[in-house]
Amino acid sequence: MGRYVVRRLLQAIPVLLGTTFLIFTLVYWLPGDPIQALAGDRAVDPVFRATMREMFHLDEPLVVQYGYYIQGILSGDFGTTFRGLPVSTIFEGKFQITLNLAMMALVIEAIVGIGLGLIAALRRGKAADTAILAFTLLLVSIPTLVSGFVLQLVLGLQLKTSTGIDFFPVAGTSEGWRSYLLPGIVLAGTSIAYLTRLTRTSLMETLRADYVRTAVAKGMPRRRVLGRHALRNSLIPLVTYLGADLGTLMSGAVITETIFNLNGIGRQLVDSVYLSENSVVVGIVTVLVLIFIAANLIVDLLYAVLDPRIRYE
Amino acid sequence: MKNPSVDTHLLPADSGSIGTEPLLAVDNLHVEFTTRQGVARAVNGVSYALNAGETLAVLGESGSGKSVTAQAIMGILDMPPARIPKGEIRFRGTDLLQLSEAQRSQIRGQQIAMIFQDALSALNPVFTVGWQIAEMFRVHKGMSKKAAYAKAVELMDRVRIPAAKQRVNDYPHQFSGGMRQRIMIAMSIALDPDVLIADEPTTALDVTVQAQIMELLAELQRESNMGMILITHDLGVVADVADKIAVMYGGRIVENAPVHDIYRNAAHPYTKGLLESIPRVDMKGQELYAIKGLPPNLLDMPTGCAFHPRCPFRQDDCVTDVPALHEISGTRSSACHYWREVLDGTAG
Amino acid sequence: MSDTLTEQKPKSVKPPKQKKPASLWSDAWYDLRRSKVFIIAAVMIAVLVVMSIIPGLFSSVNAFDPTTCDLTKARQGVSAAHIFGTDNQGCDTYSRVIYGARISIMVGVFSTLVTTLIGGLLGLLAGFYGRWTDTILSRVAEIFFAIPSTLGALLILALVGRENAGIWTVVVALSVLAWPMVLRIMRAAVMSAKSQDYVLAARALGAGPGRLMGRHILPNALAPVIVVATMNMGVFIAAEAALSFLGVGIQSPDISWGLMIADARNRFLQAPEALLFPALFLSLTVLAFVMLGDAVRDALDPKLR
Numbered sequence: 001m002g003r004y005v006v007r008r009l010l011q012a013i014p015v016l017l018g019t020t021f022l023i024f025t026l027v028y029w030l031p032g033d034p035i036q037a038l039a040g041d042r043a044v045d046p047v048f049r050a051t052m053r054e055m056f057h058l059d060e061p062l063v064v065q066y067g068y069y070i071q072g073i074l075s076g077d078f079g080t081t082f083r084g085l086p087v088s089t090i091f092e093g094k095f096q097i098t099l100n101l102a103m104m105a106l107v108i109e110a111i112v113g114i115g116l117g118l119i120a121a122l123r124r125g126k127a128a129d130t131a132i133l134a135f136t137l138l139l140v141s142i143p144t145l146v147s148g149f150v151l152q153l154v155l156g157l158q159l160k161t162s163t164g165i166d167f168f169p170v171a172g173t174s175e176g177w178r179s180y181l182l183p184g185i186v187l188a189g190t191s192i193a194y195l196t197r198l199t200r201t202s203l204m205e206t207l208r209a210d211y212v213r214t215a216v217a218k219g220m221p222r223r224r225v226l227g228r229h230a231l232r233n234s235l236i237p238l239v240t241y242l243g244a245d246l247g248t249l250m251s252g253a254v255i256t257e258t259i260f261n262l263n264g265i266g267r268q269l270v271d272s273v274y275l276s277e278n279s280v281v282v283g284i285v286t287v288l289v290l291i292f293i294a295a296n297l298i299v300d301l302l303y304a305v306l307d308p309r310i311r312y313e
Numbered sequence: 314m315k316n317p318s319v320d321t322h323l324l325p326a327d328s329g330s331i332g333t334e335p336l337l338a339v340d341n342l343h344v345e346f347t348t349r350q351g352v353a354r355a356v357n358g359v360s361y362a363l364n365a366g367e368t369l370a371v372l373g374e375s376g377s378g379k380s381v382t383a384q385a386i387m388g389i390l391d392m393p394p395a396r397i398p399k400g401e402i403r404f405r406g407t408d409l410l411q412l413s414e415a416q417r418s419q420i421r422g423q424q425i426a427m428i429f430q431d432a433l434s435a436l437n438p439v440f441t442v443g444w445q446i447a448e449m450f451r452v453h454k455g456m457s458k459k460a461a462y463a464k465a466v467e468l469m470d471r472v473r474i475p476a477a478k479q480r481v482n483d484y485p486h487q488f489s490g491g492m493r494q495r496i497m498i499a500m501s502i503a504l505d506p507d508v509l510i511a512d513e514p515t516t517a518l519d520v521t522v523q524a525q526i527m528e529l530l531a532e533l534q535r536e537s538n539m540g541m542i543l544i545t546h547d548l549g550v551v552a553d554v555a556d557k558i559a560v561m562y563g564g565r566i567v568e569n570a571p572v573h574d575i576y577r578n579a580a581h582p583y584t585k586g587l588l589e590s591i592p593r594v595d596m597k598g599q600e601l602y603a604i605k606g607l608p609p610n611l612l613d614m615p616t617g618c619a620f621h622p623r624c625p626f627r628q629d630d631c632v633t634d635v636p637a638l639h640e641i642s643g644t645r646s647s648a649c650h651y652w653r654e655v656l657d658g659t660a661g
Numbered sequence: 662m663s664d665t666l667t668e669q670k671p672k673s674v675k676p677p678k679q680k681k682p683a684s685l686w687s688d689a690w691y692d693l694r695r696s697k698v699f700i701i702a703a704v705m706i707a708v709l710v711v712m713s714i715i716p717g718l719f720s721s722v723n724a725f726d727p728t729t730c731d732l733t734k735a736r737q738g739v740s741a742a743h744i745f746g747t748d749n750q751g752c753d754t755y756s757r758v759i760y761g762a763r764i765s766i767m768v769g770v771f772s773t774l775v776t777t778l779i780g781g782l783l784g785l786l787a788g789f790y791g792r793w794t795d796t797i798l799s800r801v802a803e804i805f806f807a808i809p810s811t812l813g814a815l816l817i818l819a820l821v822g823r824e825n826a827g828i829w830t831v832v833v834a835l836s837v838l839a840w841p842m843v844l845r846i847m848r849a850a851v852m853s854a855k856s857q858d859y860v861l862a863a864r865a866l867g868a869g870p871g872r873l874m875g876r877h878i879l880p881n882a883l884a885p886v887i888v889v890a891t892m893n894m895g896v897f898i899a900a901e902a903a904l905s906f907l908g909v910g911i912q913s914p915d916i917s918w919g920l921m922i923a924d925a926r927n928r929f930l931q932a933p934e935a936l937l938f939p940a941l942f943l944s945l946t947v948l949a950f951v952m953l954g955d956a957v958r959d960a961l962d963p964k965l966r
Contacts, residue, residue, distance in 0.1 A: 018804030023816065030820040137955065141948035143899040145906055145922055146940040153933060210434035216389050217429075218500065219422030220452060222414075232439050251809040255903055270907055273819040285808075285816045293807050308484040309438055 004304050012297050019289055020073065024066050027282055078283030087283035090268055098264035101256065102249040104177070104184030105191070110242055113192045117199020122226075124204060132196065139193035144252070148186045148259035155182060183260040187253060191245050198241055202234040209233070236306045240299045247295030251288040334406050335362040336540045337386070337425075337508050342400035344381050344564075346611075347393060353611035355381045357564040358400070363508065363540040368531075370543045370551040370572070372587070373561035376608045379544050382561075383510045386542075387427050388417045404508070423453055426501035430513040432493035436485035442469075442496045443481035449503040468499040472529060491522035495529065502533055509534070510542045515550060527554055548591050552576060557644070560584050563609045563619030566638065570645045580647035580656045582624045618650070626651060689884075689960040699956035705949035713763035722756035725914070729753060736932035746934035749924055754935050757916050758942050764917045765898045765946055768831055772897040775836040777890045780843025785882070787844065788851025789874055799848070802841035811900050813838040818909035831910050835897055846889050850882035857881070884961040891957050895950030902943050918943045 053059055060068075072078065078087040120132040142150075156169070169179045206212060207230055215229040254266035261267075265284055272280040304310045344356035356378040363369050373379045384390045386402050388409065402409045404425065409417060429435035437445060446468055447461035456464070462481060469477035472495040485493055494514060501509060511530060515523035531554045534541050543555060551558060551572065558575050560568040560583065568581040579585040586604040606623035609615055615622050621631040630650055638648045641656070649655055693699045712719055722729050730752035737747045745754035787798040814834040821830055854860060860877050868877070902919030904910030911917035918939040925935035 014800065015803055015807050018800070019807045022804055022808065026817060027820060030817065137951060138948070141895065141951050142944045143902060143947060145899075145903055145919065146944050149922070149926075149929060149936055149940065153929070157930065210429060210431065211437040213389055214429060214435045214497075215437070216418075217387050217421055217427045218449060218452075219418045219420070220448070221418060224452065229437055233437070236439075248809060251812045254812070254815065254907065258907070269815070273815065273907065273909055276819075276822070278820060281816060281819045285812060288812060289808050292809055296807075307439065309486050 004310065005301060008297065008300050012293065015293060016290070017070075019293065020070060020286065021066055023282060023286055023289065024069050025062065027278070028062055028065065073286065078286060079279035087280050090280065090284075091265060091287070094263060094265045094268055097262055098250055098253050098257070098266055100177075101180050101183055101187060101253055101262060101264060102246055104180040105187040105249050106242060106246055108184050109188040109191045109195055109245065112188070113195025114199050114238060116192075116196040118203060120196065120200040121203035121207070129200075132200075136193035136196050139189050142189065144186055144189060144255045145259075147189050148183075148256060151182055151186055152259065179262075183256045183262060186259070187249055187256045191249065195238065195241060195245075199234070199238055202237050203230060206230045206234045236303065239306060240303050243299035243302055244296050247292035250291055334403070335364045336367075336405065337363040337542075338401075338403040339382065339386065340401040340403065342382060342385060342402065343398050344378070344385055344390065345396050345398060347396065348612070351612045354614065355395075355564050355611055356385070359561070359564070359566055361559045361566065361569070363542060365507065365540050366534070366538040367557070368534065368541040368543055368555045370545060370555035370558045371561060372545060372548065372551065372558055374546050374608055376563075376611060377561040378564040379561045380512055383427070383512055383542060383544055386508075386510065387421060387425060388414075389421075389427075422449060422501075422506070423504045424506050425508040425510065426504070426506040427510040427512065428494075428497050428501050428514045431517045432490070432497040433485060433517075435497060436493060438485060441482045441484055442488070443483075445485075446496065446500050446503060449500060453504055464503070465499075468503055469496070471502075472496070472499045472533075474499075490518050491526065494518060494522075494526055498526075498529065498533070502537070502539075505537055506539060508540045508542070510544070512544045513546070514543075516545070516547070523550070530554070548587055560587070563614060564611070565619065565648060567620065567648045568646070569638070574645055578656055580641055580645065580652045581620075581649045582626050582655055583620050585655060586623075586625075618648075626655065689957075692960040693956060696956045696960065698952050699960070702949045702952035702956060705945065706953060709762050709766055709946055709949065712759055713766040716756075716760045716763065720753075720756040720759040722753050723760075725760065725916070729756070736928055736935065738932070738934055745938040746932065748921070748932075748935040749928060754921075754938050757921060758918070758938050761916045761918045761921060761939060761942070762946070764828060764911055764915060765901060765943070767828060768835070768901040769894040769898040769946075769950065771832045772835045772839065773890050773894045775832065776840040776843050776893065777886065779836070780840035781847045781886055783840070784844040784847025784886075785851055785874060785879065788848040788882070789855065789870070789878065791852075795848070798844065802844045805838055806841045806845075808838055810835065810838040811903060814900065814904060815907065815909060818904060823909065823912060826909060826912050827915070828911060831901055831904060834904075835900055839893065839897075842893075843886060843889060846885050847882060850885050851878055854878045854881040888954060888958040888961060891950065892954035895947040895954070898950065899943070899947050 076088055080086060116132050116135070120129045123129045169182070209230075211233075212225060212230050215225045220229070253262075253264060254269055256262070257264045257266040258270050265288070269281060269284045272278075272284065339359055339361050342356055342359045343354070346353045346355055355376075359378065359382050361369060361371070371379045371382070381390070381395075385395075385397060386409070390397075397410060400410070404420065409420065412420075436442065443462055443465045446465035447456075447458070450456040450461040450464050451458065454461075466477050466481050469481060474480060474492055474495050480488075485496070488496065494517075498514075509530075514530065515526050518526060527550060530541065530543075533539075543551065545551060555572045557569070557571050559566050560575075560581065562583050568575070568579070568584045570580065575584060576588070579588055583604070590603055604623055605625075609619050609622075615632075617633050618624070618631045618636050621627050624631065628651065634650070636648045636650045638646045639652055640646045641652060647655070717723070730750045731747075732751045734743075734747050735749055735751040737743060737751075739746050743753050743755065745758060748754055748757070783798050783802075787795040814831075814837075817834040817837065818826055818830060821834075855878060860873065863873060863877050901910055901917065902922070905917040905919030906923045908923065911920050913920060921939040922936050922943075925932065925939075929936050
C-alpha cells in the first residue's frame, strides 16, 4: 500500500508540471496584450508599460517566466487582479460557494444515479430498465444551459405561481442549503446519466461474475448474494467515479453559477473573462485544474483502499 | 440450522437407504436455453445416479451438457435464459425441482456443494479467504464470528494449507493456483455435504498440482463417505479416482460404465475416440488419434445420432434414427446402434 | 473449459440466413438497419444537415438580413407570422433557429474530425510502436487530459480575445484539449489488435509496419474510435453553445443557439420563447448524436449492451 501511494504521488508530479506549463504556454503564445488588458480600453503610457513588463518578467524567455509562475503557485500566489490585489483574495467566500454547489450535486448524483442504476440492472430488459436507459439518454442530451433555464422556469417560478410551493430559490445563496438544490440538480444532470449507466453495467458485470455464482452455490440467501457479494464489488468503480467527478463538477459549475447567480469561482471566472482580466482567468483555471488533478489522485488512493488486489500489489 | 422444518420433513436423513433409491438421481433431465438465434437444447434426457461414497465421472467436451447438468443439480442456472422443461433431480428421494428457492438454498452448500474450475474468479476478490469460508458457518449455522473463523482455520488445515492461522486473513489473489483451489475445496466441504460436485477442478492448474488436488479430493471423500460427481474432459484424471463413468455428447449420455470396463473396451465410437486420443507410453512414436470434426451446434443438432457427422463407423440408420441407450449389462449401457460391433472391434 | 452456453454462443451460433462470412462491419450494419434508435437519430441528423446547408428550404425569412427584424415587434409570443415568436431585436426566432443549425453542425463535425484524426493517428503510433513512443505520447496526452476541456477552451478563447473569436477558433479551442481521449481509446484498441494471432502471423510473414497498421490493425481497432467520435459530436455541439453563451465563442452577427440563449436570457421570464426554442433545438441535436452513438456502440460492440 505504502509503495503504491508513493508511486502514485510521484506520478502526479510530471502531470502537475505539465499542465501548469501548458496553461502558461497558452498565455505566452496566444495573442492579447496583458498590459493593455490590465488598462482596459485606455491608452497605455509607454513608461508604465516598460515598468510592468519588467515587473511581470515579460521580457524573459518562456522557461524563466514559467519558473516565476510556478514559484508563485507554490507560495499561493496565483497572480494579481485589476486593482492590484492578489488573485487568491478573490477566492475568499467564493470557493466555499462552488464547493457547496459541487457537493450538493454530488449527493444528488450519488442517490439518484446509483439508485436508478441498481433498479435498471436488477430489472434488466424489463420496462423499468428500458425507461431508465431512455431517461439517461435524455439527461445526457440536455445541456446544463438548457436544463438550468427550464428548471428555473418550471420548478422555481411556475411551481410557485401555480401551487404556492416556494421550495426552490432560483438565485443567490440566501436560503442556506435549499439555495443549492436547484442548481445542484442542474449541475448533476449529465453526471447522473453517466453514473446510472456505470452502476447498471457494473452491477450486471458482477452479477455474471463467477464469485457471485459461488455465493449462490454456497447457499447464501439472495439478499446476501446481492448486498454483500455483488454490491461490494460493483461499488468500487462507482465510488472512484464519484470522487473524480467532484473535480469535474467544480470546474463545470461555470454555467450553473451564471444561470443561478451564485457568486462562486465559476461566475468570477466568467466575469473576469468578460472584463478581459486575464491574470485572474489564468489563476482561477490553474486552481480548478489543480483541484481536478487532486481529485483524481485521491480517487486512485481510494481505489487502493477498496480493492485489495491493488492494496497488496 | 436456520430452517429445521426443511430438512426434517423434506429430506429425511435416512431415506437414502430405503429400497434402491440412490443418494442423488438425475432422471430424464432436459435443459434448454432461449437465445436470440433460437432455442439451444443443451441437455436432452440425461439420467444418472450417485450413491454415497461413490465417485461418478462425467466426461465430455465443451458444450456436451456436462456442466449444465451439474448447474441444474445445484440450481445455479440463470433462469431465464435457461429452462428445465422436463425431468427430475431426486436428492434422497425428493425432487429438487419441485422445491422453493428458499428450500433449495438450504440444500445448496449444506447438502450439495460444488467446486468450480477457476478458483481465482470463483472466489470473491474483496473478501479474505477466512471470511469466505467462515461465511458458511455464520450464515448456515449462525455461529459467532470468532467461532466461525476458528472453524475456517481448522478447514484450511484439513485441506493442508501451510500456516493456515497466519493466512486466514489473506485475500484470494495472494495465494497460488493450487492453494486457491484448496480454499475452494475447504469452503465446499465446510458443512459436510452429502454430495460434492467438482466441475473440472484441476483444469486450470499445473500438472503436478493437479495430482495433489485429485488426491486431496479422493481422501476427503473416503473420510466423509460423500458422493462425488467429477466433471472433466480429461480421461487421464478419471482413472484413479472414479468408480463409474458417464460419457456425454451433444446433451445426451452416450455411454455409462464402471471405470475399468471403459478403459478395457469402449462401447461407443465417441468413447473409443476419446480413449485413443490419450497419449500413451506404449504408443510412443505413433501419431496421436484425434476425433475429426467439430462438436455439434446446439441450435442445429444433426439428425439421428448427434455423433454421426464425426463417426468413423457411420451407417445409414445413424443419420435417421436417434439411438436409444442400450443396456449392455447391469452396470453398462451405450447409445450406439452398433455397440456390439464397436465393443468387439468389428465395426466400420 | 466450462461449457455453459453463454460462453460459446457467439462462436458457434450465426444468424442462419447469412451465407457469406459475417464480418464485424456487415454484422453491425445489419443490426443498425434494424435499430429504431438508429433510424430516428439518422433521420434527425439528416434533417439538421440539410438545414445547415440550405436553411432557405426551411425558412422563407433570411435570418442574416437585418431588415427582416422589426424592433416594434420585439419579444412577441408565438403567432402565425412568427411561429416561435420574436427576440429582443424583433427578429423572427424560427428563422434564426433554422440558420443557427449551421454553426452547431460545423463545430460538431470539424472538432470531431480534427480530434479523431490527431488522436487516432497518435494513438495508432503509440499503440503500434509501444516503448518510448508510447511513453512520450501517453504522458503528453495525460497532461492535456488533466485539464477539463470546456474549462480549457474557455481559457483559450478568453486569451484569444473576443475580437478574434469565431467558428474556427472555437473548433481549435475544443480540439486542443479533447484529442487525448481519442488517443487513449485508439491506443488500447491497437494494443489488443496487435497481439491477435493473425497480426502476429502477418508480421512473421514479413509484412512491414505500414501494411501491418493499415491492413491488419486499423480495421480491427476502428470500432471503438468510431463510437467515441459519434458521441463526441454531441459533446462538442453542447460545448460550443456553452462557450457562445458565456460570450467567448461565436460572436454576433453570426447565429448560434448558445448566443441566442444568452441574448434572450435577461428577458427570459417575460419572453421565454426566444430562449426555449433555441434550447429545444440544441437539446434535440445533441440527443440525435447521443442516440446515434448509442446505436453504433450497440451494433459494434454487443457486449456493452
